[in-house]
Amino acid sequence: MKKLIILIFTTTLFLPSVVAAADPPASPSAVKLDKAGIEAFATxxxxxxxxxxxxxxALLVIVKDGQVLLNKGYGYADxxxxxxxxxxxxxxRLASVSKLFTAAGIMQLAEAGKVDLDKDVQTYLPDMKIPNTTGAPLTLKHLMTHTTGFDNADNVDSDKSYSLRNYxxxxxxxxxxxxGEVFRYDNFAFTLQG
Structure with missing residues (x-):
């Protein structure tokens, strides 16, 4: 299953560059995607x-500008x-693959100048308090790279229903x-980014 998820995500990431290689776009941001080209590539x-x-x-869904260009299954469900x-x-089940989508969203915000990857995340969360005993700022870059320095990143109370903010x-x-000094796989960091 892990190979399947990685394969689907990798295909999704590389699809625009493969389609673009056949027909160079007018500008780097203007990749032309059409249903026929995408389906031919996927097949x-x-x-x-x-x-x-x-x-x-596998299931491959390609959406561009709100339009579904491909929604097709390949192989066996059983x-x-x-x-x-x-x-x-x-x-x-996507599980931690969803972290990649969260990171892509953060990177889009960074490209648009709406967030700074090196700025203290507390700036973006005025209604929350992130306890920090180190004196060093916690940044989006740390949240994205599993280097937050959190004492416990995976607290879950499975008997309680939470809104995201309350959680x-x-x-x-x-x-x-x-x-930034120690790597530790960190689900909470991606929840916080979301």
């Missing part, structure tokens, strides 16, 4: 021997029953190590 990709050997099933992936009914306030860890 060719999923028909490759190496992909078929490693992939049970190998034993030979049940194919159905784009409208087959579900795949963040109730479960906020303390920064106890200088941000």
């Amino acid at each position: 060719q990709f999923f028909e490759q021997k190496e992909v078929k050997e490693q992939l049970a099933g 190998i034993a029953a030979k049940r194919p992936v159905d784009a409208d009914t087959t579900l795949f 963040l306030n109730d479960m906020m860890p303390t920064v106890v190590r200088k941000p």
Whole structure:
């Protein structure tokens, strides 16, 4: 399943550059995507021997400017029953792959000048208090790279239902190590970015 998720995400990331390579755009930001080109690329990709050997099933959705350009299943949702992936009914668990989408959103905000990756995140969260005993600022860059220095990044009270704001306030860890110095896989950092 992990290989499947990585494959889907990698395909999604590289699709614009592959489509653009066939027909150079007028400017770097003007990649032309059309339904026929995307479907041809996806079909060719999923028909490759190496992909078929490693992939049970996948679902590829490409959306541009609010329009669905491709929504198609490949391979099997259930190998034993030979049940194919159905784009409208087959579900795949994304789990930590969603962190990549959160990071992409933060990078879009940074490109637009709405956030600074090196600025103290407390600036962007005036209604929340991030306890920090280090004296060093905690930045978006630290949140994105799992280097926050939080004492405990994965508090979950599974018996309680939370809004995002309440969860963040109730479960906020303390920064106890200088941000940027120690790597620790950090789900809370991505929740905080969201």
